[in-house]
Amino acid sequence: MFEPQAMTKVIIAGSKDYMGVVIDALHKHNVMHIVDFVNEDNDFKIGKPYATATKLSERAVSLRSMASYLSITGKEDTPGRHPEDAIADEIDEKTERLSFEVTQVTHNISDIDSRIKDINDKKRLLDPLKSFDLPLDLYGGYRSLAVFVGTAKELPTISDITNDYELETAPYMRGHAIALFVPREFEDDVLKRLQEQGYSALSLPEIQGTPKDILADLDAQLIELETKKETSQEELRTLRERYIDYILASDEYLSIATQKAEAPLRFATTKNAFIIEGWIPTKNLADVQRDVDSVTDGHVMVATDESEQISAEKVPIALENPMPSQPFEVLVKAFALPKYNEIDPTMFVALIYPFLFALMLGDIGYGAVIIGIGLVVQRRLKSKGIRDLARILVYAGVLSVVFGFIYNEFFGVELFGASGLIPSFYAYPMVPRFDNIATLLVFTLVIGILMLTLGYILGFVNEYRQHGVKHAVFTKASWLLLLWGGVLVVIEILPPLTKAAAISISPALLAGFGIAVIGLVLLLVGEGIVGITELPTLLSNVLSYSRLLSIGVSSLGIALAVNKLSYALFFSKGGFFVIFGVILLIIGHAVNTALGILDSGLQSLRLHYVEFFTKFYRGGGMKYRPFGLIRKYTEE
């Protein structure tokens, strides 16, 4: 719970005759984290994959391309599972048939697509000429006439070159469509003039008929093609319906088979033997040993290596926490995985994170909204990370409602009490935030001091386990003494300072100084001058917790502003304006809810990462990746 899962180093060795069954057994258990063998020498070589590997991956490539044609993502749910043997028997023949059917349809579609594109190109060329009545073949092919067909920004003026011309124009887009016929001898001059006037030529397709008729004809063709395309896509959907089960199952089968076939690449092998090195969670060890023994009749040895010298960095890390705190593993992993001999902070995060979040947000209304959002996201989305975050949001929402009752806030409105919405309710002591700024400020700093203390204690435990008691005292206990010595001193001298009174030398003050000095000396011995330069961070770490108050009060401030604005602008006018008032309320509070989630969430996380974790947590563990696959679509 407070540590990563216990792992045992395992070495499996045996004759190559048994390699296949051992791979099957390990894959089935899905618990062994294999350490890849890399240092080849004269005796040990990296194993060769089974010959089937190439064929399997080829098949997988073709199957996945079919899947992408049919837009199958591999995350779909399918009822029932396919037995592996049945897939193995028919996969060749069935994949071939599927590939044939699918490519036929997709070829058809891409053919239609290219024809549609062709027609659209023609339409684009003919569109400027649609109001000209001249058949298309008359726009060219004259011996004595030059023809300019295209678009121009301005109407062409060529009367100073020749008056012997025929011009058709029509407004088109922001310029004009033009068709200009001039005698050949003026061709060059006219072209020059036209170019000055923003002329761009159209290269007309070779079709008979007037542009208008051709366009109508093209449109008809387009509609026909669209219908055909729709039919083909419908066929594709039918194919998807029919084959989705098969594709998902055989893709999984191929992944598993490929994994198994390529596994020897991670083993050390000699001519006749193989050795697998890796880690198995200690609780699963006995099962694996028993299974390997039984499938190989005891011909393969599963040995454990419990030598002390194994460095903690080399052990793969799997977090292990009871269900309610499991979602918080996401937050820890986003920072870093713990090392093997380090405390796993997930439990502490699970206890503290929602509390800090709620302390900031603290509003019955917002809390309820957040619970709702969390539940909906949890139900709708499938990604594990997002669902975990949603679960955290629900916890935080519940506590926010609790703090909402304490602060007596409902969307920024006073809910209970003499000036509240429900005046008759007095049953418990409430702490309205605006009236208790000073008290709450001290409260947040106390939380900070307690959390830092916890951090240093955890740090002490970590250092003690990694480097011994001396190191732990110098690097962690020293800071703890400094923190508490400082706290005592501040408690004694701050009140007189604010009242400008004289500071009396009390025993507590002396004790505080004493403790701090001892801490300082320990720190000097342990970390030297560098430690001293770190001293101011202690103060800023504690003060940093004041955000618990200020973020909350600003969120309350926004809520109040929304409420007062909507009242002053709309509700006070009554009648029709009430609708606008309601809209303003909804938008304002929606924005504030979003800000509340983002700000409270991030700031609470920051207080963990920056202030809390730095006291004890380094992380840097390697992720545990068991050899195997969780089957979703197939069964053995």
Next chain:
Amino acid sequence: MVDPTAAGLLGIAAALAVGLTGIGAALGEQMIGSAAVGAMAEDEGFFGRGLVMTVIPESIVIFGLVVALILLFVTLPTI
């Protein structure tokens, strides 16, 4: 009786505390934010850490906010 001049000055002080620290934090976050986005382009796993680093300068505003709150809710009622 609240002295109107003192109250006004306190209001200005509170506004400066929030406004100036806001500018400071914005300058810091601008630099960190662009660097974090750059790092994320290399490695998407950086998102979590990048986000946290980006909000680190926010402390400054929060200190400013705390000062403003103390001025308005603790000091103001006493004058």
